[in-house]
Amino acid sequence: MRRVYFTSDSEDLALVRQVLAGQTEAFGALVTRYQKVMFTVALRMLGNTEDAQDATQDAFVKAYQRLESFDTKYRFYSWMYRILVNECLNVNRDRRPEESLGGDEEGSGTPFDSTLESERREQIQLALLRLTPEYRTVVVLRHFAGQSYGEIAEALAIPEKTVKSRLYSARQRLGELLLGWKEQGKEGNQ
Amino acid sequence: MTRPELDALIQGALDKSLTPDEQARLSRWISESPDAGERAAQLEQLASLIESLGPAQAPLGLVDDVLSQVSDRPHAIPQSTFPRGVAVNKKILFGLAAAAAIVLAVITYNSNPPATVGTEATIGAAQRAQTPQIAAQDVKLGDTSTQDVLQTETFDALMKDESLRDILADAEVRAKLTDSALKTALSDTAVRNSLREVSDLSKKLEESSVKAALASHDLVNKVRDANMKVLLQNKAIADAFRDTKMREVMVRPGAARAFASDAFVRAIRDTNFNAAMSSPKFAEQLARSARASATANATANAKANAKANAKANAKAQQ
Numbered sequence: 031m032r033r034v035y036f037t038s039d040s041e042d043l044a045l046v047r048q049v050l051a052g053q054t055e056a057f058g059a060l061v062t063r064y065q066k067v068m069f070t071v072a073l074r075m076l077g078n079t080e081d082a083q084d085a086t087q088d089a090f091v092k093a094y095q096r097l098e099s100f101d102t103k104y105r106f107y108s109w110m111y112r113i114l115v116n117e118c119l120n121v122n123r124d125r126r127p128e129e130s131l132g133g134d135e136e137g138s139g140t141p142f143d144s145t146l147e148s149e150r151r152e153q154i155q156l157a158l159l160r161l162t163p164e165y166r167t168v169v170v171l172r173h174f175a176g177q178s179y180g181e182i183a184e185a186l187a188i189p190e191k192t193v194k195s196r197l198y199s200a201r202q203r204l205g206e207l208l209l210g211w212k213e214q215g216k217e218g219n220q
Numbered sequence: 221m222t223r224p225e226l227d228a229l230i231q232g233a234l235d236k237s238l239t240p241d242e243q244a245r246l247s248r249w250i251s252e253s254p255d256a257g258e259r260a261a262q263l264e265q266l267a268s269l270i271e272s273l274g275p276a277q278a279p280l281g282l283v284d285d286v287l288s289q290v291s292d293r294p295h296a297i298p299q300s301t302f303p304r305g306v307a308v309n310k311k312i313l314f315g316l317a318a319a320a321a322i323v324l325a326v327i328t329y330n331s332n333p334p335a336t337v338g339t340e341a342t343i344g345a346a347q348r349a350q351t352p353q354i355a356a357q358d359v360k361l362g363d364t365s366t367q368d369v370l371q372t373e374t375f376d377a378l379m380k381d382e383s384l385r386d387i388l389a390d391a392e393v394r395a396k397l398t399d400s401a402l403k404t405a406l407s408d409t410a411v412r413n414s415l416r417e418v419s420d421l422s423k424k425l426e427e428s429s430v431k432a433a434l435a436s437h438d439l440v441n442k443v444r445d446a447n448m449k450v451l452l453q454n455k456a457i458a459d460a461f462r463d464t465k466m467r468e469v470m471v472r473p474g475a476a477r478a479f480a481s482d483a484f485v486r487a488i489r490d491t492n493f494n495a496a497m498s499s500p501k502f503a504e505q506l507a508r509s510a511r512a513s514a515t516a517n518a519t520a521n522a523k524a525n526a527k528a529n530a531k532a533n534a535k536a537q538q
Contacts, residue, residue: 044522052294055514065278073276094290
């Protein structure tokens, strides 16, 4: 797994201290550092650029407002992910059913059958949206934020064991949706 | 091995969380069972498919949008004037505040002449100094729009100069800089040379000969400092020193040199630039540049602090 988003925790903490000392511009450095990965997480969670932008922005603003409550024994980005994921779940909850991008319609064929790149991407995104929020969150944090089991557990405040089992079930479901794996329990194990 | 056990190992390998023992077990299994190999390939295929969506580009202006929402709420709590560690009972503080209010009321009531007398001029001056809000119809640009001006090299050069950015951030100063006499003075070669070379302007303006020259033009020749003499001989510059706002701006560290810079003189000589200075867009762009610069500084500081801390920790561990 590529860990392209990893940055130094000590730099984050130094910036957090500067913000708490009244240097608001230091928060700009934190936003600059994490905007790409946070927006990517929001986009994969929500499947819609506009909602993802709002959720990312609101998450950063909330993080700023609650910065005094940030416990420095945790990683800043884990804390940010938690705020962002909650923000995304709120957007999902507020969506009217007809706005849901997940839909119930079955896609025809697998993404590998799709000749068009955009169609292929759309099918993958739709499959992500058809996961339950719990499953989607772990998949997104693992595959798009490069978080380890421990980091995901810290961000979501759940045990590592739960992260592993959710990832397992989520991947199984995505395999069914995207690669035509047989559903577990219906056709037996492959 | 059962299927869930195998899947757990394959998933662990995919997520790089296996111990060397587990890794060896999985490799052995895959080499012995074609089914296990196929399952591992399927999970890898799924992972690459998901990750093929790749990272997204953050929306333009996100940092600015966030900062504009938080910039009016800095975190630092104003420091108490009481020494650190001294707990001050709230009742005592309220008592002190109440006593101060009573004393103030008595002084105000008894003062002769009343405290309000003589303040009219101050209020009047302050009201005169207030720059009216710029309405859309006030912005009259020539052939070039504000947006075009903001994209010029001149504007870019101004934004890179911290002193100029600070000077131009003040709408009142921008308004004063549209004065044609002041623009002519600031474009004058002799004035620019003196602004470049004069040192400690703040201190020099307090010298008695300079104060006398500011009070009476006839006394300019008595000013000893050659650069100050050149500056005071120019009426517009002398007027600027007499003006509270301009004087405050000009004595800032680096301001005199900034006023003498080529970029600044190019800007004030440009009609479109002068018109653009009144535009809210100009102020917005200035604020954005200042924030970007502050952000870059904060990042650099954080990096330097983290590096210093790491070095100190490494030293402590040795």
